[in-house]
Amino acid sequence: MKLDALRSERLPNIWCPGCGNGIVLRALLEAIDQLKLDPDKVVLVSGIGCSSRAPAYTAFDNVHTLHGRAIPVATGIKLANPDLTVIVVTGDGDSSAIGGNHLIHAARRDVDITVIVFNNFNYGMTGGQGSPLTPVSSITTTAPNGTLDRPFDLVNLAAGAGATYVARSGIYFTKHMVDHIRKAIAHHGFSLVDAVAQCPTYFGRFNKKGSAGQMLVSQKDWMVLKSVADKKTPEELVGKTVIGEFVNIERNPAQSGEAPKEQA
Amino acid sequence: MPEKKTYKITHNRKWCKDCGICVAVCPKKVFEMDHNGRQAIVNPQDCIGCQMCVEHCPDFALIVEEVSHE
Amino acid sequence: MSERVVLMQGNEAVAEGALAAGVRFFAGYPITPSSEIAEVMARRMPQVGGTFIQMEDEISSIMAIIGASLAGKKVLTATSGPGFSLMQEGLGYACMIEAPIVILESMRYGPSTGMPTKVSQMDLMQTRWGTHGDHWIIVLSPSSVEESYQLTIRAVNLAEKYRNPVILLSDETISHLREPIDTSTTPTLVERKLPVDKTGYLPYKTDASLIPTIANLGTGYRTSFTGLVHNESGFQTANGHVAEALIERLRDKLFNNLDDIIQYESDRVEDADIVFMSFGITARAVSEAVESLRSQGRKAGSLRFITLFPFDDDRVRSAAGHARTVVVPELNSGQLVLLIKRVFGDSRQIVPMNKINGDLISPQEILSFVKEENL
Numbered sequence: 001m002k003l004d005a006l007r008s009e010r011l012p013n014i015w016c017p018g019c020g021n022g023i024v025l026r027a028l029l030e031a032i033d034q035l036k037l038d039p040d041k042v043v044l045v046s047g048i049g050c051s052s053r054a055p056a057y058t059a060f061d062n063v064h065t066l067h068g069r070a071i072p073v074a075t076g077i078k079l080a081n082p083d084l085t086v087i088v089v090t091g092d093g094d095s096s097a098i099g100g101n102h103l104i105h106a107a108r109r110d111v112d113i114t115v116i117v118f119n120n121f122n123y124g125m126t127g128g129q130g131s132p133l134t135p136v137s138s139i140t141t142t143a144p145n146g147t148l149d150r151p152f153d154l155v156n157l158a159a160g161a162g163a164t165y166v167a168r169s170g171i172y173f174t175k176h177m178v179d180h181i182r183k184a185i186a187h188h189g190f191s192l193v194d195a196v197a198q199c200p201t202y203f204g205r206f207n208k209k210g211s212a213g214q215m216l217v218s219q220k221d222w223m224v225l226k227s228v229a230d231k232k233t234p235e236e237l238v239g240k241t242v243i244g245e246f247v248n249i250e251r252n253p254a255q256s257g258e259a260p261k262e263q264a
Numbered sequence: 265m266p267e268k269k270t271y272k273i274t275h276n277r278k279w280c281k282d283c284g285i286c287v288a289v290c291p292k293k294v295f296e297m298d299h300n301g302r303q304a305i306v307n308p309q310d311c312i313g314c315q316m317c318v319e320h321c322p323d324f325a326l327i328v329e330e331v332s333h334e
Numbered sequence: 335m336s337e338r339v340v341l342m343q344g345n346e347a348v349a350e351g352a353l354a355a356g357v358r359f360f361a362g363y364p365i366t367p368s369s370e371i372a373e374v375m376a377r378r379m380p381q382v383g384g385t386f387i388q389m390e391d392e393i394s395s396i397m398a399i400i401g402a403s404l405a406g407k408k409v410l411t412a413t414s415g416p417g418f419s420l421m422q423e424g425l426g427y428a429c430m431i432e433a434p435i436v437i438l439e440s441m442r443y444g445p446s447t448g449m450p451t452k453v454s455q456m457d458l459m460q461t462r463w464g465t466h467g468d469h470w471i472i473v474l475s476p477s478s479v480e481e482s483y484q485l486t487i488r489a490v491n492l493a494e495k496y497r498n499p500v501i502l503l504s505d506e507t508i509s510h511l512r513e514p515i516d517t518s519t520t521p522t523l524v525e526r527k528l529p530v531d532k533t534g535y536l537p538y539k540t541d542a543s544l545i546p547t548i549a550n551l552g553t554g555y556r557t558s559f560t561g562l563v564h565n566e567s568g569f570q571t572a573n574g575h576v577a578e579a580l581i582e583r584l585r586d587k588l589f590n591n592l593d594d595i596i597q598y599e600s601d602r603v604e605d606a607d608i609v610f611m612s613f614g615i616t617a618r619a620v621s622e623a624v625e626s627l628r629s630q631g632r633k634a635g636s637l638r639f640i641t642l643f644p645f646d647d648d649r650v651r652s653a654a655g656h657a658r659t660v661v662v663p664e665l666n667s668g669q670l671v672l673l674i675k676r677v678f679g680d681s682r683q684i685v686p687m688n689k690i691n692g693d694l695i696s697p698q699e700i701l702s703f704v705k706e707e708n709l
Contacts, residue, residue: 011278012281
């Protein structure tokens with residue numbers, strides 16, 4: 001893969017050693033490359049957090065917005081210029097906590113944008129606080145005795161809100177991740193990829209997940225391909241995270257309210 | 265018998281943060297962390313060009329290219 | 335050119351003014367007393383090939399118009415106090431990235447949900463200082479339906495010219511007032527400056543105008559926007575000198591052009607011994623009161639702020655004449671008067687006149703006030 005779209009003069013990146021964000025960013029660049037999109041017509045929009053720094057390492061137009069607000073900005077960009085491919089780069093806290101309302105409404109409207117959630121189960125930028133995707137009982141700086149709150153299932157959340165393409169992948173499975181990000185971008189309608197990354201510095205350390213390398217490779221143990229999971233019982237899937245494509249439906253223009261050109 | 269393919273590993277020291285992910289994902293033990301905790305390429309001759317290290321490097325610090333024998 | 339006089343509601347005039355100014359993107363959320371603007375836009379935008387979207391809240395409304403603005407559209411949102419509170423983070427972001435946007439804020443009684451259908455002028459300081467951090471903003475204040483139309487066009491032009499958010503500060507009464515207005519004049523439209531050469535393109539590099547020439551998204555310039563302090567390249571920096579220079583430039587790009595931005599309307603201040611300073615709907619009562627006082631032989635005058643911010647003390651001082659007494663009627667507990675006191679210090683008698691029961695100040699009340707206070 002050529003990394004033409006990488007803004008090399010901005011590297012090294014700000015992320016901690018072993019952070020999963022760089023791996024998702026690479027997969028995103030690879031997916032865009034495979035789609036042969038006109039790089040002048042790609043816009044990356046991000047919120048606030050570690051992951052939201054990713055677009056500034058690319059040579060595309062990029063808009064680093066406010067915490068949680070990438071999706072409405074992306075909505076405005078896409079509606080103003082439908083020729084653009086608009087991709088939101090966001091984190092688990094950015095997209096599902098402070099930006100959660102925008103997420104479900106963009107899914108409901110079926111806006112033709114793609115949301116890539118760099119999901120590392122905590123707020124890294126601010127020091128390892130819990131997010132709405134932090135698993136129950138996990139240690140965070142805001143749950144020193146273990147998280148009591150149940151997490152969202154981001155895939156079901158997006159699907160329930162009406163997203164027409166939803167997938168999940170993990171950073172160990174790089175080709176799988178590239179494939180699903182590529183399909184999400186190519187999809188006409190609102191698409192979301194829950195890109196499971198890692199934060200060895202906080203979430204990993206607090207929850208004794210081992211080194212960055214061990215955390216990464218462990219995805220083999222706790223992730224299950226959807227095709228495999230479909231043949232298993234719920235009991236067999238306890239503690240497992242299913243990866244693959246969950247929603248891929250053709251957009252219904254009448255339902256998704258394609259704007260009429262003119263109303264006299 | 266076809267000649268064994270060989271690969272050139274380029275490591276960008278300035279971008280590498282010595283996280284050890286390449287050590288963990290390489291199936292041929294090409295990399296090691298040295299006694300200072302720095303990433304080291306110790307067995308480049310064993311590289312099979314699988315790109316696992318490249319695709320998993322969070323810092324874009326590795327390139328693995330096939331060496332042509334012409 | 336033939337006159338085209340139509341009866342219009344204040345909110346409708348804002349919507350039509352925006353369309354005349356070239357606004358082709360509106361995002362908003364229902365709120366009294368500005369909802370009619372969204373309703374008119376929902377009907378009118380498709381007719382002119384523009385886009386209307388009802389967002390999930392005011393936060394997303396302002397963020398959506400910022401996105402559309404970066405993509406090259408002239409944009410508007412409309413709200414009232416509670417919604418404007420939610421928009422503050424987006425307002426600061428637009429200041430920082432220099433996105434041209436226009437926000438119509440129709441003041442109702444506050445704080446909180448207050449009295450949604452009652453008028454006030456309680457959000458004046460919020461327009462200036464609502465968002466955090468040092469920032470500069472243009473605030474225009476119409477006092478009629480006709481002016482709502484004209485100032486909306488001016489607001490869009492100023493936003494595009496200076497790459498800055500512009501707030502149209504209206505109120506419940508003007509929003510819902512119906513008056514005849516003339517929409518026949520073809521407005522002069524201002525387009526934002528765009529770069530012409532990709533070589534050496536630096537989005538935030540400026541010439542003497544201090545206004546950056548930033549490309550629209552998707553035009554091949556590969557721009558980077560961030561609300562973080564950024565250098566000329568648009569990329570984040572924590573360099574204190576760069577930060578200082580940026581904040582100073584954001585101020586100076588407006589303050590170097592006050593002649594262009596600031597508009598006041600003064601009435602007989604030259605020989606006046608009592609001058610009323612006001613804005614918006616209250617200025618209409620002032621106008622009648624001045625007329626009455628003059629007919630009684632009292633040398634009264636008035637200064638109406640069409641541009642509220644930037645607020646320039648020197649200009650106010652020189653526009654105020656030499657009146658010993660300055661009365662500041664407003665529908666709040668005293669906000670404009672703070673600025674007036676700053677301008678004059680102890681050199682004149684500054685008299686606040688406040689009304690906070692949700693009703694307008696009438697001309698008769700002003701006359702009684704002058705009498706009772708022995709002004």
